[in-house]
Amino acid sequence: MEKQSVEQLQKVCTQLRRDVLRMVHAVQSGHPGAPLGCAEFFVALYFDQMTHNPDFQMDGKGEDLFFLSNGHLSAGWYSVLARSGYFPVEELVTFRKLNSRLQGHPATHEHLPGIRIASGSLGQGLSVALGVAQAKKLNNDDKLVYVLMGDGELQEGQVWEAAMYGAHYGVDNIIATVDYNGQQIDGPTEKVMDLKNLKAKWEAFGWEVIETKKGNDMQSVIEGLEKAKSLTGKGKPVLNLLYTEMGYGVDFMVGTHKWHGSPPNDEQLADALSQLPETLGDY
Amino acid sequence: MDLDLKYNYTEKKDTRSGFGDGFLEAGRKNPNVVGLCADLIGSLKMGAFQKEFPERFFQTGISEANMIGLSAGLTIGDKIPFAGTFANFATGRVYDQIRQSVAYSNKNVKICASHAGLTLGEDGATHQILEDLGMMKMLPHMTVINPCDYNQTKAATLAIAEYEGPVYLRFGRPSWPIFTPADQKFEIGKAWKMIDGTDVTIFATGHLVWEAVVAEAILRKEGISAEVINIHTIKPLDEEAILDSVAKTGCAVSAEEHQINGGLGDSVAQTLIRHNPAPLEYVGVNDSFGESGTPTELLEKYGLNAANIVAAAKKALARK
Known part of the structure; x- marks a missing residue:
């Protein structure tokens, strides 16, 4: 894929946000908030950072691979996969419908290109990604493994089992990103179950930690991922704390947990879409 | 004995x-x-x-x-x-x-x-x-x-x-x-008929296959001919082997080191009830947890040894 300018990438983000809102609205179910907040991250990975092949191979040998641990961001992932050529953009219309490859949460049994493991039940993706990274080392494959987790997801104990493992084995070909939006279904993370000092936690577990303070600014997200990449191969796993705003891009959705798992109605959709111009053509 | x-x-x-x-x-x-x-x-x-x-x-x-x-x-x-x-x-x-x-x-x-x-x-x-x-x-x-x-x-x-x-x-x-051959071929999903019999079939898995072999000898001494089938693969279950055997013997016992609820016996029962209903007696743990003890003591206390298989076989036979 040709390198695109930040302005071009920003346009892809706008379209991704439109896709997410239209998909969730059409079936009146799904999770719009977090994928709106992670649009820059998804687009930076698939359109700028990763070496990857939309002619999908499950083993992903010789490619950078991405895993979505917080599977409820599926609408955003499906959009970026379709927009980068993994499957026809028109298929987004089947999201969450019967007989679709676009399951509510990502699944492999429908053989949707780009999906290598099911996710949805939280806390499992970091372990999986570490296993993939270990396999890459065994296969002398120097490409990287990326994984995205939610910040609320870090309340799952398995994440910290995996964190310990990654540092113990010096799995330095992985970049784990935390969507640090401070929100979860029942409210702000600090009220539901305070994560306290995440940077210190990951550092104490033996990870190299970088902070991307402006997670909804394309230039910053790219710079953060470049920095993370520069820290790989040095004996430590890398964690990218990505500060985002849930619901970013739509004025009445931003910064609240209320749109974590609620679809917009007709009027709200129209309002939201009016704030996000169609850039690449709707599906 | x-x-x-x-x-x-x-x-x-x-x-x-x-x-x-x-x-x-x-x-x-x-x-x-x-x-x-x-x-x-x-x-x-x-x-x-x-x-x-x-x-x-x-x-x-x-x-x-x-x-x-x-x-x-x-x-x-x-x-x-x-x-x-x-x-x-x-x-x-x-x-x-x-x-x-x-x-x-x-x-x-x-x-x-x-x-x-x-x-x-x-x-x-x-x-x-x-x-x-x-x-x-x-x-x-x-x-x-x-x-x-x-x-x-x-x-x-x-x-x-x-x-x-x-x-x-x-x-x-x-x-x-160690009672099976070192050079055996293991076929996933294929039950192994270890002993031919005509009166009752014993479907056993795991350690209890040995108990079933002992039970067969005891039953034979008493004039009862038991068939012993080693179900090493619980899933996929070899339904054909189960149905062929029970078509001949007309009744069965399942034996496993597991809860009766949800174990091998339940799989055998499902197969029989859909194709050829026949008396089936379960040898397994009956809705309880275990406890400390030696393996032999525990198999005896929880009713999982050869003597229990013999008793279950007689019960199944009586229901034919």
Whole structure:
């Protein structure tokens, strides 16, 4: 894929946000908030950072691979996969419908290109990604493994089992990103179950930690991922704390947990879409 | 009691050693075979593999959930992970991880579960899982195997390395008679008729296959002809073997070191009730937890030994 300018990438983000809102609205179910907040991250990975092949191979040998641990961001992932050529953009219309490859949460049994493991039940993706990274080392494959987790997801104990493992084995070909939006279904993370000092936690577990303070600014997200990449191969796993705003891009959705798992109605959709111009053509 | 056994043994060994030896051999045959263990390498007999292939072995520490996720990830790079821990921690503790990352995602992970059932012995009920076969057989895509002795466990371990798909392999701790041949071919999903009979069929799995062999000799002495079928693969179940045998004998006993609820017996019952309803008696643990004791004492107290199989066979016969 040709390198695109930040302005071009920003346009892809706008379209991704439109896709997410239209998909969730059409079936009146799904999770719009977090994928709106992670649009820059998804687009930076698939359109700028990763070496990857939309002619999908499950083993992903010789490619950078991405895993979505917080599977409820599926609408955003499906959009970026379709927009980068993994499957026809028109298929987004089947999201969450019967007989679709676009399951509510990502699944492999429908053989949707780009999906290598099911996710949805939280806390499992970091372990999986570490296993993939270990396999890459065994296969002398120097490409990287990326994984995205939610910040609320870090309340799952398995994440910290995996964190310990990654540092113990010096799995330095992985970049784990935390969507640090401070929100979860029942409210702000600090009220539901305070994560306290995440940077210190990951550092104490033996990870190299970088902070991307402006997670909804394309230039910053790219710079953060470049920095993370520069820290790989040095004996430590890398964690990218990505500060985002849930619901970013739509004025009445931003910064609240209320749109974590609620679809917009007709009027709200129209309002939201009016704030996000169609850039690449709707599906 | 002087019994004329159809199968005999000269040596006893634990089935976990059959796993360990099979695992090492599988590793020598295929460089993609890798191992993981959650701080029980000695108990699982995985040490020889680890020593020979240190770069292909991952000690995960006491973190079974992470171990299952790692295993699923390793398959994506074409590795064949054998993940070992006690059956209790390999199933109930990580059911959701197995369900999503292994079974639903249809990954080529081999879950290797030792110290299953009452014969774990003195450690007691916290470790004596009696629900694992049920949990695992309910999962779509999952193959469930429970071999009967050292030789069969070794053969099964080699067979699952060649098979593509998620597998639950169950074995145990105690020293147990080695009564099946070393050179046996292990066919996943194919029941093994070990003894021909005409009056009653005994479907047994795991350690209780030996008890079934002993029970057959006792029954024969009393003039009852029992057929013994070794169901080493609980899923996929060899329904044809079950139906063929019961068509001849007209009644059956199931024998397993597991809860009656959800175990092999329930699978046999489902098969019979759909195709050929016939009396079936269960030998298994009846809705209770185990306790500390020796394997022999426990099998006796919980009604799982040869004498219990004999009694169940007579009961089934009487219901014909």
